[in-house]
Amino acid sequence: MRAWYLSESPGQYSIGEVTDPLPGPDEVRIAVRASALNHMDLWLTTGMPKPPRFPHVPGNDVAGVVESLGEGVTTWSLGDEVVVNTALVPDAALSRGVNSVLDPGMRLLGEHCWGGHGEFCVVPAHQLCAKPPERSWAEVASYPVCTTTAWRLFRRADLQAGESVLVTGIGGGVATAAFSLAQHLGCEVYVTSRDESKRQRAIELGAAGAFDSSGPYPVTVDVVVDSIGPAVWDNAFRTLRHGGRMLVCGGTSGPKVELNLPRLFFKQLDVIGASCGSQVEFEHVSGLVADGLPVIVDEVIPLAEYPRALDRLREARQLGKIVLEHPSS
Ligand SMILES: NC(=O)c1ccc[n+]([C@@H]2O[C@H](COP(=O)([O-])OP(=O)(O)OC[C@H]3O[C@@H](n4cnc5c(N)ncnc54)[C@H](OP(=O)(O)O)[C@@H]3O)[C@@H](O)[C@H]2O)c1
Incomplete structure (x- = not known):
């Protein structure tokens, strides 16, 4: 072939x-x-x-x-x-x-x-x-890859309608999938991007706020979805409220981050990773797409x-x- x-x-x-x-x-x-x-x-x-x-x-x-x-x-x-x-x-x-x-x-x-x-x-x-x-x-x-990964993360984080979500690097495939899915699930979604025109586009698509990825991010959220890693980690981690969840599916800017342990345990945060998804999750996501998920x-x-x-x-x-x-x- x-x-x-x-x-x-x-x-x-x-x-x-x-x-x-x-x-x-x-x-x-x-x-x-x-x-x-x-x-x-x-x-x-x-x-x-x-x-x-x-x-x-x-x-x-x-x-x-x-x-x-x-x-x-x-x-x-x-x-x-x-x-x-x-x-x-x-x-x-x-x-x-x-x-x-x-x-x-x-x-x-x-x-x-x-x-x-x-x-x-x-x-x-x-x-x-x-x-x-x-x-x-x-x-x-x-x-397939991006929305199934985002759904697996949200399912594992028990994301609820009405919660707030920050998605880093909105230009990315997995980021836009997480953005659409979180909106569809009834969340208030904030984004970051290095690019002003992408931040503007995200606002047009319904984002509650859009910040430069270099930070700081003037918001407190229940959940962060990150696929960038070290370039945004510290700013993104700081935005989590007590009991928040940090959802990780990539490390585009590098494989290692510095984890502030007191912030992790005093604020009782969870860090959850995922890579792709099972057939059950893929079928669930396919159903959402059939029903009109953007x-x-x-x-x-x-x-x-x-x-x-x-x-x-x-x-x-x-x-x-x-x-x-x-x-x-
Ligand atoms: N675990 C999984 O199942 C899974 C699934 C899909 C992807 N991934 C991983 O997730 C990552 C993203 O994949 P993708 O396919 O969505 O990538 P992509 O479409 O290439 O998007 C990457 C985005 O990340 C942001 N970015 C990249 N480098 C950055 C930096 N140094 N500083 C700040 N922002 C930066 C940019 O957002 P802006 O343009 O908005 O600034 C860029 O558009 C990759 O590491 C990939 O391997 C994992």
């Missing part, structure tokens, strides 16, 4: 022919219609993480049409329009429900195995949800122009998800 791939890491993506991926037992092959970028697309070029083998096809977020079925698949039919849960788990792990994603056999589509920035993508049949028919291919390719798409770019999409992400010019539109022949 034709795909974007890495031959080494650190390294840069090329486009060309790679071995056709074929579905094994209980797997399906999807003709990809849309795949979205994540910061992972950039991490993979730096060697952090390094893909397990080369060539490697990136792309964590995948939506498309079932094109062929492996032996034993009865739950899907050729031509079904589907969206893929990025956190791939062994069949036996599914019985663990929301904890299935903690299985040591969990693999991330596009990181530990080939992802969606090519013609076809092969995944276990139990990883799919039907595409909500009213939503565009770009919208459905935008929600999904913020920044730009739809032809698959052939992946390098331009990567530049946009690297330079943080986006607000929301950058999506690659695949040829539909």
